[in-house]
Amino acid sequence: MSNAPISKDAPKKPFLTDVKTLRQRARQNMSDGLITKTYGGDVDKAIEILQSVLATEIVCVLRYTMHAVTATGISSEGVKAEFADHAREEQAHAMSVAERIDQLGGKPNFNPEGMATRSASQYAEGENLIDMIKENLIAERIAVDHYRELIRYFGDDDPATRVMLEGILVVEEEHATDMHDLLIAHEGTPPLKD
Ligand SMILES: [Fe+2]
Ligand SMILES: [Fe+2]
Known part of the structure; x- marks a missing residue:
């Protein structure tokens, strides 16, 4: 890279680390696994959130699995299939998130104890097909x-986690x-009010 002084009037570009420094840093941080000192955010907090x-x-x-198995009633077959899908x-999302926790140096918590408390969404059985769809x-x-907020939280501090959450958000x-459309199809009334 050129060592020529940069004019004060030069347009501001994002700072780029030179290759030599990047290589040196990677060698020094080998024992740190993926997350090195260049991680932009708070790793412990990121793991806790994940x-x-x-x-x-x-x-x-x-x-969804419980609903896929127990849904009954007229034209429930299509709904059951949708719940199963x-x-x-959701299982694929859980895997991606668990992998990311592992990459960040954490231990993914699959312990059933406290699961419902750690979760943002609730486990609600629903009395009938309509209740299930609503839940x-x-x-x-x-x-x-929740994921929209988290995407803003991770921002540029942890682009990999942010991009993973963006992918999950699209599916959610x-x-x-899908649930909104099913509700209209089966109940025939306007959607849930906020
Ligand atoms: Fe999901
Ligand atoms: Fe979902």
């Missing part, structure tokens, strides 16, 4: 709000729309 996201996803797997997608819609809305928004 433990809650993991619990949220697991509770969603359990709720969502359960599989899932509520849970999806909670997840969407689809889930919310």
Whole structure:
């Protein structure tokens, strides 16, 4: 790289570390695993947040699975299939989040004890098909709000976690729309009020 002085009037560009420094830093931090001193945020806080996201996803797997198995009534077959699809997608989210916790140097918490307390969404059984759809819609809305906030929280401090959450958010928004459409189809009334 050139050592020529930069004019005060030069446009501001993001600072780029030179290759030699990057290499040196990587060698020095070898024992730190993925997360090195260059991690922008608070790693412990990030892990704590992701433990809650993991619990949220697991509770969603359990709720959708329970609904997929127990839903009954006229034209419940299509709804059961939709619940089962969502359960599989929530399972994939749980895996991604657990992997990320591991990468950050944490131990993903799969302990059933306290799971419902760590989770943002609730495990609600629902008395009938409509109740189930409503409970899932509520849970999806909670997840969407929660993940939007977390995406802003991670920002540029942890782009990898942010991008993972953005991917999950897209699917949660689809889930919310699916549940909303099912509610209209089966209840024929306007959607849930906020
Ligand atoms: Fe999910
Ligand atoms: Fe979802």
